Amino acid sequence: MTSKISKEIRLKSRPEGLPAKSDFELAEVALPAISEGEVLVQNIYMSVDPYMRGRMYDRKSYVPPFQIGQPLEGGCVGRVIESKNGGFNVGDHVLSMLGWREYYVSGGDGLTKVDPGLAPLQAYLGAAGMTGMTAYVGLLHIGELKEGQTVFVSAAAGAVGSIVCQIAKLKGCYVVGSAGSDEKVAWLVEEAGVDAAFNYKTTDDVIAEVGRHFPKGIDVYFENVGGVHLEAALEHMNPNGHIVMCGMISMYNAVSPVPGPVRMPFIIQKKLTVKGFIVMDHLDKFNSFIADMGKWAAEGKIKWKETIVDGIENAPEAFIGLFKGANFGKMIVKF
Numbered sequence: 522m523t524s525k526i527s528k529e530i531r532l533k534s535r536p537e538g539l540p541a542k543s544d545f546e547l548a549e550v551a552l553p554a555i556s557e558g559e560v561l562v563q564n565i566y567m568s569v570d571p572y573m574r575g576r577m578y579d580r581k582s583y584v585p586p587f588q589i590g591q592p593l594e595g596g597c598v599g600r601v602i603e604s605k606n607g608g609f610n611v612g613d614h615v616l617s618m619l620g621w622r623e624y625y626v627s628g629g630d631g632l633t634k635v636d637p638g639l640a641p642l643q644a645y646l647g648a649a650g651m652t653g654m655t656a657y658v659g660l661l662h663i664g665e666l667k668e669g670q671t672v673f674v675s676a677a678a679g680a681v682g683s684i685v686c687q688i689a690k691l692k693g694c695y696v697v698g699s700a701g702s703d704e705k706v707a708w709l710v711e712e713a714g715v716d717a718a719f720n721y722k723t724t725d726d727v728i729a730e731v732g733r734h735f736p737k738g739i740d741v742y743f744e745n746v747g748g749v750h751l752e753a754a755l756e757h758m759n760p761n762g763h764i765v766m767c768g769m770i771s772m773y774n775a776v777s778p779v780p781g782p783v784r785m786p787f788i789i790q791k792k793l794t795v796k797g798f799i800v801m802d803h804l805d806k807f808n809s810f811i812a813d814m815g816k817w818a819a820e821g822k823i824k825w826k827e828t829i830v831d832g833i834e835n836a837p838e839a840f841i842g843l844f845k846g847a848n849f850g851k852m853i854v855k856f
């Protein structure tokens with residue numbers, strides 16, 4: 522019999538603009554005893570991700586909206602602490618989408634076992650999980666990257682961007698990243714090994730700066746941000762280039778429609794391929810991703826950074842921090 526109390530974070534109100542801590546509430550629930558076929562999982566790490574902002578709007582999208590008064594959801598990794606399910610033993614580590622809560626009871630559906638001996642547990646939420654997979658699928662499959670191309674990456678020191686930069690370097694490409702602090706820029710050049718990086722927050726003219734870094738033009742732009750970064754890419758793309766539409770975080774908190782890029786005619790003139798994707802539609806590539814990523818990580822060719830925030834009560838702040846560049850690499854909450 523369990524009589525555990527579990528803390529969880531619920532959506533209290535739909536944010537207007539940048540989310541505020543008051544849009545979230547911390548609640549406590551008494552967990553039921555598990556029944557035959559069920560497990561009790563204690564979460565250890567959870568992910569906060571920019572896409573969660575989209576789920577805070579009450580609108581139709583590729584995932585249903587979060588509901589007011591209900592706990593939020595998202596990627597997490599935890600440990601089975603009670604089991605009446607033959608498929609799981611106490612001590613197993615599992616991934617699920619039931620983040621934003623300390624404990625949960627599950628019938629086992631939607632749980633994936635992970636091995637802490639192969640990678641640190643939190644890496645399954647980052648470089649060894651959907652984050653790494655997003656970079657891999659986006660760059661190699663959607664962007665159709667070829668050896669030796671020129672690649673521009675925005676939010677380059679973020680979770681996805683930092684892996685994109687390094688995969689592109691592994692493929693012998695010329696890579697330039699944009700990031701929001703000098704510390705991030707230094708890491709990109711010194712640790713991630715990009716050819717150049719710049720701090721867009723201290724750059725007067727991002728479009729001209731991108732041009733300076735790409736005297737031979739851009740073959741592949743990996744879009745994480747939108748706004749002036751997309752304008753800069755459109756301006757400097759080479760004919761037949763690819764734009765990988767991964768995310769546009771600068772627009773996620775907009776309170777009114779954001780004007781579209783004025784350089785859209787370049788898509789026609791330069792015969793660009795501009796393609797969006799959702800990583801979850803590409804799970805058929807997961808095994809090749811794990812094989813390649815495992816090899817690259819073992820060879821020390823891929824590095825990743827994490828920003829770890831302690832305590833479920835600080836999860837809203839961690840999430841809000843994504844929109845302020847508070848994270849360096851993957852933003853993770855530790856329970």
Ligand SMILES: NC(=O)c1ccc[n+]([C@@H]2O[C@H](COP(=O)([O-])OP(=O)(O)OC[C@H]3O[C@@H](n4cnc5c(N)ncnc54)[C@H](OP(=O)(O)O)[C@@H]3O)[C@@H](O)[C@H]2O)c1
Nearest residue numbers: 571676679680681700701745767768769770771799800846
């Ligand atoms: N299509 C998919 O399936 C998929 C999957 C995962 C992620 N994504 C998208 O990929 C992008 C990166 O996601 P992530 O999880 O790796 O997040 P992340 O890059 O680790 O974190 C977000 C970063 O975006 C930058 N940023 C925030 N507001 C900005 C603004 N107004 N202008 C420019 N940069 C801004 C910040 O870095 P700075 O310090 O550099 O400003 C921040 O650290 C997001 O757009 C996300 O929605 C898409």
